[in-house]
Amino acid sequence: xxxxxxxxxxxxxxxxxxxALVERxxxxxxxxxxxxxxxxxxxxxxxxxYLVAVCDIRLPDISGHLLFEELLAQGMALPPFxxxxxxxxxxxxxxxxxxxxxxxLTKPFQVSTLLDKIRAICRRNQPLPGGATPLGISRAMRExxxxxxxxxxxxxxxxxxxxxxxxxxxxxRALHGLRDPQGKRPFVAVNCGALTESLLEAExxxxxxxxFTGAIREKKGYFEQAHGGTLFLDEIGDMPxxxxxxxxxxxxxxxxxxxxxxxxxxxxxxxxxxxHQDLKRMVEKGTFREDLYYRVHVIHVQVPPLRERKEDILCxxxxxxxxxxAGNPARHGLHPAATQALVDFPWPGNVRELxxxxxxxxxxxxxxxxxxxxxxxxxxxxASAKEEEDSSLTTHLRATERRYIGQMLAAHRGRIKETxxxxxxxxxxxxxxxKKLGLSALEGEE
Numbered sequence: 233x234x235x236x237x238x239x240x241x242x243x244x245x246x247x248x249x250x251x252a253l254v255e256r257x258x259x260x261x262x263x264x265x266x267x268x269x270x271x272x273x274x275x276x277x278x279x280x281x282y283l284v285a286v287c288d289i290r291l292p293d294i295s296g297h298l299l300f301e302e303l304l305a306q307g308m309a310l311p312p313f314x315x316x317x318x319x320x321x322x323x324x325x326x327x328x329x330x331x332x333x334x335x336x337l338t339k340p341f342q343v344s345t346l347l348d349k350i351r352a353i354c355r356r357n358q359p360l361p362g363g364a365t366p367l368g369i370s371r372a373m374r375e376x377x378x379x380x381x382x383x384x385x386x387x388x389x390x391x392x393x394x395x396x397x398x399x400x401x402x403x404x405r406a407l408h409g410l411r412d413p414q415g416k417r418p419f420v421a422v423n424c425g426a427l428t429e430s431l432l433e434a435e436x437x438x439x440x441x442x443x444f445t446g447a448i449r450e451k452k453g454y455f456e457q458a459h460g461g462t463l464f465l466d467e468i469g470d471m472p473x474x475x476x477x478x479x480x481x482x483x484x485x486x487x488x489x490x491x492x493x494x495x496x497x498x499x500x501x502x503x504x505x506x507x508h509q510d511l512k513r514m515v516e517k518g519t520f521r522e523d524l525y526y527r528v529h530v531i532h533v534q535v536p537p538l539r540e541r542k543e544d545i546l547c548x549x550x551x552x553x554x555x556x557x558a559g560n561p562a563r564h565g566l567h568p569a570a571t572q573a574l575v576d577f578p579w580p581g582n583v584r585e586l587x588x589x590x591x592x593x594x595x596x597x598x599x600x601x602x603x604x605x606x607x608x609x610x611x612x613x614x615a616s617a618k619e620e621e622d623s624s625l626t627t628h629l630r631a632t633e634r635r636y637i638g639q640m641l642a643a644h645r646g647r648i649k650e651t652x653x654x655x656x657x658x659x660x661x662x663x664x665x666x667k668k669l670g671l672s673a674l675e676g677e678e
Contacts, residue, residue: 238283238354239263241311243273243299245292253286256343262350270294277303282311284334284353286346289317289324297324303656304331310656312353314346332653367399367406368548369638370541374646376403376533383531384410389483391528392506394535397584400506401466403535408462411502417461420454425470432475434491437482443492455488455499462502468528469509469520480524503528538579538586543671545574546635548583552590564594565601571631573604634669637662641671 240257244250245268257264262283267273270291277285289296296315303310312334317324328336335349367373383390384407392400401421408419427435434443438453454463465471471479482488483503487496505528514520538545549566557563566574579585589607597606637655644650652662665671 237261237263239265239281240350241273241277241280241282241285241287242266243270243285243287243291243296244316245269245288245290253343253346256347260347268292270296270299273299274303277310284350285311285313286350287313287315289315295324297328300328300331300333304658306656310654312650312653314349316341330658332649332656332658334653366642367403368541368544369635369642370543371646372536372541373544374642376535377406378645379531379533380407380410383407386531387502389503389505389528389530390533391511391531392504392533392535393511394506394508395537395582396508397582398535398537399583400508400535401464402583403533404462404464404504404506407504408464408502412461418458419462419464420458421464421466422454423466425467429472429475432471433478436475436479437488437490439491440493443490447492450490453488453490455482455501456497458501459499460501462504465503465505467507468505469507469511469514473519473521476521476524480521480527483524483527538582542575543634543638545579545586546571546631547639548586549574549590550635552587553594556591556594563600564597567599567601567603568631570602570604570607573607575631577608630669633665634671637665637669638671641666 238261240262242250242253242257242264244253244266247268250266250268254264254266265276265280265282267276270287271293273285273287276282287296287299291299300310300313300315313328314334315328315336316339317336318339326336334353337346337349367377380403390404390407392403394400404421405419408417409415411417412419422436424432434451434453436453436455438451438456439447441447441450465479482499485496486500487498489496511520511525511529515522515525546566549571553564553566574586581588590602593602593606597603599606637651640651640654644654648659648662652659655662657665
């Protein structure tokens with residue numbers, strides 16, 4: 233599928249300037265919708281996705297200043313606005329900046345200056361490298377995403393820790409996607425706890441024909457299969473001590489020897505390990521080798537449990553609902569009381585438990601809007617049917633607002649000014665909403 237070019241909304245009544253800008257935008261690879269009147273831009277701004285809106289302050293039917301204020305008052309999620317103004321209207325432009333506008337240009341101006349501003353917005357709004365889906369909208373997951381972007385430029389070994397089900401493999405896959413945006417390199421995942429000690433060496437390093445009974449042909453192990461890409465060793469804390477020695481040698485020398493073979497085979501891999509156990513404590517107890525611990529503990533990523541990042545619960549639930557709706561004519565949504573029940577539940581099984589919960593409800597529930605009882609059956613801290621019927625609209629709107637603002641913060645990397653502009657509110661209003669809803673931006677960014 234061909235990707236659509238970024239689209240610009242141009243609101244300009246001057247025919248000569250309008251034609252010149254449209255022609256230049258299209259030459260630069262942008263699509264452009266040109267409106268001569270402010271009022272005719274209202275519906276497109278509400279229904280289409282624009283990279284940026286370029287708006288003259290002096291329009292024949294309504295001032296750009298008033299148009300912007302009215303759109304903000306409607307609560308519309310607006311694109312970044314760049315205003316064009318004459319010298320005498322600079323005060324208006326400054327007031328618009330205080331309301332959340334992106335920038336302004338005074339006439340006459342260089343089109344190249346406008347294009348530079350548009351390109352900066354385009355770079356800022358680019359998806360994550362490799363088209364990766366954001367790991368979450370919570371502050372913790374956005375911080376992890378930022379770490380992965382930095383780590384992707386190196387070949388350092390990464391250790392991902394966290395409770396079972398928090399999504400450690402998803403983090404590993406996100407890192408692999410950042411390192412391989414074209415998707416041409418292999419990602420090989422191995423659960424070290426799922427293989428017996430006798431099989432683990434053969435599966436990791438491969439074997440030669442005749443190495444043991446049943447070895448009727450040679451086989452490449454996981455290290456060779458992952459050559460040039462990423463090897464993900466899940467639950468490395470479950471690896472037997474004898475295998476830890478062999479793994480250490482393979483990591484240090486970047487070579488492996490197949491079972492029954494003698495030839496050292498070089499391998500180039502990005503190694504990512506994961507565990508739900510405390511490896512440092514295992515080292516103290518003598519159940520995990522200290523030298524291996526320092527080899528895999530180069531870059532540490534701690535994934536918090538779902539109960540500590542409640543902002544992600546509804547975002548993940550909606551993602552799972554979309555996933556299970558694929559090819560299924562019975563599409564499901566969430567009842568307002570169900571959204572509250574999802575947020576309040578402690579999720580001891582983390583993301584894995586949430587996914588299974590949504591999947592089960594989608595299969596078994598006859599309702600188009602899943603209730604708390606559908607999600608948790610009889611064992612859940614769910615509301616009664618009467619409570620669900622009486623659930624207030626305020627609760628639902630609050631949950632929806634929290635989820636949407638969280639998604640916008642994630643899309644704009646926690647930058648307050650840009651998020652406020654995209655939401656069509658002032659920075660002060662955004663800060664107030666974030667405080668009320670318990671949301672936060674990334675540290676060090678505004």
